Amino acid sequence: MIRFDDVTKEYPGGTVAVNGLSLTIPTGQITALVGPSGCGKTTSLRMINRMIEPTRGLISIDGKGVADLDAATLRRGIGYVIQHAGLFPHRTVLDNVATVPRLLGWDRAKSRAAAQDWMERVGLSADLADRYPSQLSGGQQQRVGVARALAADPPILLMDEPFSAVDPVVRQQLQSELLRLQAELHKTIVFVTHDIDEALLLGNQVAVLRVGGILAQVARPADLLAAPADDFVADFLGHDRGIRALSFVGMPRLPLHPELTLALGEVPPADAPDWMLVVEGGHPLGWVRTAGVQGAVDTSDLNRSGTVASLTASPREVLDAALSSPARRGVLVDDAGEFVGTVRASELATLLEAGQA
Amino acid sequence: MGWLSTHGGDVWTLLLQHVWLAAVPLVIGLLVALPLGWAARRWRAAYPILVTTSGLLYTVPSLALFILMPLILGTRILDPINVVAAMTVYTVALLVRSVADGLGAVPEDVRAAATAMGYRGFRRLLAVDLPLAVPVLTAGLRVAAVSNVSIVSVASLIGVAQLGNLLTDGYNRAINGELITGIVACLLLALAFDWIIRGIGRALTPWTRA
Numbered sequence: 001m002i003r004f005d006d007v008t009k010e011y012p013g014g015t016v017a018v019n020g021l022s023l024t025i026p027t028g029q030i031t032a033l034v035g036p037s038g039c040g041k042t043t044s045l046r047m048i049n050r051m052i053e054p055t056r057g058l059i060s061i062d063g064k065g066v067a068d069l070d071a072a073t074l075r076r077g078i079g080y081v082i083q084h085a086g087l088f089p090h091r092t093v094l095d096n097v098a099t100v101p102r103l104l105g106w107d108r109a110k111s112r113a114a115a116q117d118w119m120e121r122v123g124l125s126a127d128l129a130d131r132y133p134s135q136l137s138g139g140q141q142q143r144v145g146v147a148r149a150l151a152a153d154p155p156i157l158l159m160d161e162p163f164s165a166v167d168p169v170v171r172q173q174l175q176s177e178l179l180r181l182q183a184e185l186h187k188t189i190v191f192v193t194h195d196i197d198e199a200l201l202l203g204n205q206v207a208v209l210r211v212g213g214i215l216a217q218v219a220r221p222a223d224l225l226a227a228p229a230d231d232f233v234a235d236f237l238g239h240d241r242g243i244r245a246l247s248f249v250g251m252p253r254l255p256l257h258p259e260l261t262l263a264l265g266e267v268p269p270a271d272a273p274d275w276m277l278v279v280e281g282g283h284p285l286g287w288v289r290t291a292g293v294q295g296a297v298d299t300s301d302l303n304r305s306g307t308v309a310s311l312t313a314s315p316r317e318v319l320d321a322a323l324s325s326p327a328r329r330g331v332l333v334d335d336a337g338e339f340v341g342t343v344r345a346s347e348l349a350t351l352l353e354a355g356q357a
Numbered sequence: 358m359g360w361l362s363t364h365g366g367d368v369w370t371l372l373l374q375h376v377w378l379a380a381v382p383l384v385i386g387l388l389v390a391l392p393l394g395w396a397a398r399r400w401r402a403a404y405p406i407l408v409t410t411s412g413l414l415y416t417v418p419s420l421a422l423f424i425l426m427p428l429i430l431g432t433r434i435l436d437p438i439n440v441v442a443a444m445t446v447y448t449v450a451l452l453v454r455s456v457a458d459g460l461g462a463v464p465e466d467v468r469a470a471a472t473a474m475g476y477r478g479f480r481r482l483l484a485v486d487l488p489l490a491v492p493v494l495t496a497g498l499r500v501a502a503v504s505n506v507s508i509v510s511v512a513s514l515i516g517v518a519q520l521g522n523l524l525t526d527g528y529n530r531a532i533n534g535e536l537i538t539g540i541v542a543c544l545l546l547a548l549a550f551d552w553i554i555r556g557i558g559r560a561l562t563p564w565t566r567a
Contacts, residue, residue, distance in 0.1 A: 051473060076475035086470030090488045090564045103475050132567035148474075158473075 001027050002048060002156070002188065007057030009043050009213070017043040018213035021057070027155075028186040032203030034193055035236070040213030041192045045158050048190065049078045061156070076103055079149030079157040079187075083165050085141040087133040093119070093144050094129040100152040111151075118147040123177060139170035146178070150185075157189045164193065175201060196237060200224070200244065208233050222248035246316035252351040254318070256332065256341030262288065265296050275327035278302060282338035284331050308333055311340065319348055360534025368523070372542055375519035378440050378512065379505040379550070385441075386448025386501065393449070394456020395482070408454045415450035419511045422446065440512045447508060448501045455497025459490030492565060495558030502550040506543060520546070 002025035009018040018040040025031045033041040046052040047059055050071045059066050066074055079100075087096050094115050101111035119129065122143045133141055142162060149157055163171045179202065182189065193199050199206045200221040207218040210232055217229040225245040228234040234241075261279040262268060268276060272290040278297060279285065286302035293301050306325035309317040309332055322330030322345035329342035361368065390411075397407040426432065426439035463486050471485040510521030523539030526532070559566075 049473060051469065072475045072477045074475075075473055078473075080470070080473035082466055082470060082473075084466050086464075086466040088467060088471070088485060089464075090485075090562070099474050132564045134564070135567050 001025065001062060002190070003058075003060045004044070004047075005058040005060070007044070007047065007054045007059055009040065009047065009052060010055045016213060018047070018054070021209075021213065021215055023207055023215060023218060025188060025190055026205070027062075027188045029204035030182060030189040030191055030202050032191045032193060032199035032206045033209060034196055034199035034203075034206060035209035035216075036211055037194060038211045039209035041194075041209050042160055043213065044209075045160055045190055045192050048156075048158060049075045049080060051075075076100055076152065077154050077156070079152075079154045081142075081145045081149045081157070081159045081162040083161045085133070085145035085162075087141055087144055087148070089133055092130050092132060093124070093136070096133065096144055097147045097151050099148055100154075104152055106152075114151055114153075115147070118151050119144075121181065122147045122150070137170075138166045139174065142166055142170075142174060146181075150187075155188055157187045159189060159191045161193055162191075163198070164195065171198075178202065197244075200247070208236060220248075243316060243319075246319060246352070247314045249315060249352075251313065251315055251318065252348070254343050254348055254351065256343065257329065259329070259339070259342050261339070262297055264298060267296050268293055273327075275303075275329075277327075277331065277339070277342075279339050282336075284308060284333065284339045287326050289326070306331055310335065315348060315352060318343055319345055322348065360532060361538050364535070364538075368520075368538060368542065371518060371520050371522055372546065374437075375506070375509060375521075375543075375546060378437065378444065378509045378517070378519055379502070379546075382441050382444030382448050383498070383502055383505055383550075386445045386452055387498065389445065389449050390452035390456050393453045395460060397453060397457040398460045404457060408457060411450045411453040413450075414446050417446075419443065419447075419508045420514055423512060423515045423517075435516050437512075437517050439515070440509065440517050444505050444509060448505060451501040451504065452494075452497050455494055456490070459493030459497070460486050462493055463489045488561070491558060491561045495554060495562075498554050498558075499551050502554055503547045506547040506550060510539075510543060 004021045004023040007018060007021045008016065010016050021040075021044060033044060035041050043052055047054050048061075048066065050066055053067070088099070091099075094112060097115035097118055098111040101114050102108075106114070116126065116129065119126065124140065124143050124147060128136065128140065133144065136144065145162065149159075163174045166174065175198065191199070191202055203221060205218060205220055206224050208216045208224070210216045216236075217224065217233045219227070222245060224233070225237060225241050225248065228237055259277050260273065261277045264278060264280055264285070268288070268290040274290060275287045276290055277284055277286075278288055285299075286304040287306060288297055288301045288303065303326050306327075307317070307321045309321040309330060311332055311334055318330055318332070320330075321332070322328060322343055325331065325342075329344065331342055332340050334340050393407055393411065397404040422443040423439055426442050427434050427436070430439065430442060432438050467485065467489070468481075471481045476484065509519055510524060512519060513521035513525045520539055520542050523535050523542070527534075527536030527539055
């Protein structure tokens with residue numbers, strides 16, 4: 001557990017970056033610090049590993065004040081990931097990842113073995129080990145940054161806008177991989193971002209800071225969306241709060257409807273419904289408008305507009321699957337990606353309205 | 358070529374002397390410039406003072422510096438140490454800025470990451486800052502090396518033997534072969550220094566070509 005106890009950071013000249021921050025960061029969970037630029041989120045993060053010293057107040061890790069610990073020793077026990085990865089350009093990927101183990105005095109072989117292991121766990125192929133950072137894509141560099149932060153298996157991970165410099169597709173991959181890793185590792189993660197959606201997606205709890213370094217609200221994502229503390233938080237959360245809140249509520253028990261399906265190469269029956277789902281080897285491929293099909297169905301007949309939700313998906317994804325389907329019937333699949341049935345938006349809406357979520 | 362064929366041995370001796378007088382100050386100068394350049398980067402106020410002062414040293418005429426050295430160091434007039442010391446001054450004059458700018462070229466996020474990983478000051482300097490400063494440092498060293506080879510030849514005027522002797526003697530006695538040999542030898546030596554330093558720089562920075 002990391003605790004901020006009435007922490008203030010004031011710079012000479014009177015600029016207050018963080019103002020009386022009190023915050024508890026629970027062990028084994030992701031706490032997102034979010035806010036506009038100038039809200040002191042990065043300053044707060046950097047005070048944890050003493051890259052910045054607070055002017056007043058106390059920061060402690062598991063009851064021990066960080067100010068009492070040797071800074072370098074403290075930092076070796078805390079993983080750190082920054083925006084542009086901050087990799088050492090003169091070291092190979094493997095040597096970058098092995099940095100902290102080497103600093104901790106592990107021998108070369110053990111350090112490299114740990115580095116290889118972590119490269120694999122963050123999804124980096126082994127043949128990148130001898131490359132230099134400049135030879136990697138932005139996404140790969142960021143993965144190296146994460147592997148380097150984790151290499152000595154620290155209990156705490158500080159992440160300072162780690163995914164904000166990569167393109168949206170890669171960002172999404174990195175976000176879901178972070179969640180996958182966290183499900184295995186249970187690190188205490190402090191994640192700084194200016195993107196409220198990223199904070200809501202990743203954080204077990206979200207701390208919203210306002211300009212001047214004042215904590216506006218700290219809450220679980222669903223509670224934040226359901227009960228913003230003031231106008232600032234409500235504005236910062238932005239539009240579509242009702243829809244976005246559906247990401248964080250439990251999925252009600254929804255009736256699954258069977259569906260008449262077609263395989264490629266089949267001819268729709270004479271009494272076919274307007275839209276039929278094409279399924280190949282159990283996997284849904286898309287919908288066809290039966291009236292428009294000449295003879296056997298081929299891939300050119302497919303309408304791919306519908307999204308697919310898994311059985312474990314949130315109401316938001318299930319609702320989106322239903323609304324994006326040209327048949328207005330949302331396609332649900334199991335863990336193996338095989339079609340299990342369809343759902344109706346109206347039925348989901350009724351359940352949500354009744355508060356069964 | 359006629360002159361060289363009968364004086365090959367002498368030229369070789371002078372060449373070795375020249376190498377020694379130019380190379381030793383280069384090494385000592387680098388070792389002196391490293392902490393000075395680091396200090397210029399470390400304290401904002403120190404940068405203009407250190408870089409300007411050391412740069413001014415370069416404007417002192419070499420002959421004057423050679424003559425002053427015995428007074429400053431208390432050495433004998435003909436001692437080659439005078440030349441080594443004076444050349445070290447010139448090397449430092451050129452390299453303080455290179456060291457400071459080379460260290461300044463280390464990206465801020467890399468520096469921050471190194472600190473956050475748990476590097477302490479001096480170890481970070483050796484493991485992260487200095488290796489990344491090598492390209493800028495190499496460029497400065499190449500200039501200093503060529504400059505040293507050129508300036509050392511003036512030492513003939515105070516009686517310290519090296520390739521410059523071929524120039525003064527060839528000129529005084531109007532021996533064209535000797536004069537040309539001196540010029541060509543200095544030129545080749547400067548090229549050799551440049552080539553060696555570039556080679557070392559490349560060997561230390563495989564990452565810049567990746």
